[in-house]
Amino acid sequence: MGATDHTTARRDVMVIFGITGDLARVKTFHSLYRLEERGLLDCPIVGVAFEDWTKDQLAQRARESITAQEGDLDEAVFARLMDRMSYAHGDFGKPETYDGVKQAMGGAEHPLFYLEVPPNLFATVVKGVAGAGLATNARFVIEKPFGHDLASAKALAAELHSVVDESQLLRVDHYLGKVGLEEIPFLRFANTLLAPVWNRDYIDHVEISMTEAFGVDDRGHFYDPVGALRDVVVNHLMQVVVAVAMEAPDYGDRSSLGRRRTELLREIVPVDPARYVRGQYRGYRDVDGVAADSTTETFAALELRIDNPRWEGVPFFIRTGKKLRATETEVRVVFREAPSLGFGLRGEAPPTNELVVRLGPTFGVRVALAAQRVDAATPELAELDVGFAATPGESPTPYEVLFEAALAGGGMRFASQDTIDAEWAVIQRLLDAPPPVQPYEPGTWGPSAADALIDGRGGWPEPWLDG
Secondary structure (H helix, E strand, O other), X not given: OOOOHHHHOOOOEEEEEOOOOHHHHXXXXXXXXXXXXXXXXXXXXXXXXXXXXXXXXXXXXXXXXXXXXXXXXXXXXXXXXXXXEEEEXXXXXXXXXXXXXHHHHOOOOOEEXXXXXXXXXXXXXXXXXXXXXXXXXOEEEEEOOOOOOHHHHHHHHXXXXXXXXXXXXXXXXXHHHOOOOOHHHHHHHOOOOOHHHOOOOOEEEEEEEEEOOOOOXXXXXXXXXXHHHHXXXXXXXXXXXXHHHOOOOOOOOOOHHHHHHHHHHHOEOOOOHHHEEEEEEOOHHHOOOOOOOOOOOOEEEEEEOXXXXXXXXXXXXEEEEOOEOOOEEEEEEEEOOOOOOOOOOOOOOOOOOEEEEEEEOOOEEEEEEEEOOOOOOOOEEEEEEEEOOOOOOOOOOHHHHHHHHHHHOOHHHOXXXXXXXXXXXXXXXXXHOOOOEEEEOOOEOOOOHHHHHOOOOOOOOOOOOOO
């Protein structure tokens, strides 16, 4: 089915299933408040959940959630948000619940249904919406995880596609709303300084790290069946790889971004388990909800290879983990060594150039160039930094970006089923034959085997940290 009214029209109502849940408490209410504050909400919002709440109870939950994130709130903004919100309750498995939703929607014709529910309820809700005659011009937003491997991802898609068209489904990975991710392709393609050298002729390798100083804490029940590979690599960091490596979209066709993502993912060679390191921080098994004999990885490092003319022979090294030395997300592009200069350069060869894009906690770009000072015996790196730090609250949060994109119809912020399938295909061999998990001490950079993975290319450098 091609693009139709349900993919082009701006939404005239937003229906949130699971409005009383943890995601709404931590993210949704605050993001809606911020959109209201910026004047970007223009439709009613209907919350749906099992709890038999009053509108006052919903407002109290919203107030507590927003102040926990924002501090003091603007009462006028909060009042406007509450004026556009209503609540319907019921069992998601019963048709009468969707009759109540239909009534609360008040005749809206282009709804956005946002499913903040466990994946096992995705199909139940979509079928309930369709059974009430509400799916014709609708969009459905669903949250990851989209299955736990390639087979389960395909099975979930088949169940959803039996009710609605793929063009109606918007799959949320909040990383696609993160400030900095979309800026990477712009940085690559909009600068003549970078575009000609963004290939195997000039780039030696790419390092992508998402490190966290904190642990699992009270999320043991969720995290232990999932692990770092499924939780971070297959979704978040694969999107970063795509931003770094994809080809340019077609001129004037923003929708081609999705196709370019999928094309790139299909060109990534399935990862060899021998180039995959799994780690688990000491003390993880003591976390509530974690099995006493758990072999779940809290650290993952691996090497990707991309089979296309631009990236042939250029390894991409991926690293993520919990209870590491610092919390930081960055992309580090390491260029090839410069050739002999041939005019009597003193001392050692110039250090290699690097481009670092910092994605968190703040966004910034660093360029490291070789420089020779007249009073120095050897060349040194001169680091040119551009930071885009902002006080909390100034930059849009990922969920603000994603909500606005979903309401407006911006599919470029969401993953297609083809993209999801391609991501799982890249790492399926690692799920089928995982190497043993290796312990590491909290506060380190993970197991030593991860250093051996990148041995011969300078090792993992210290990340670009504040201070």
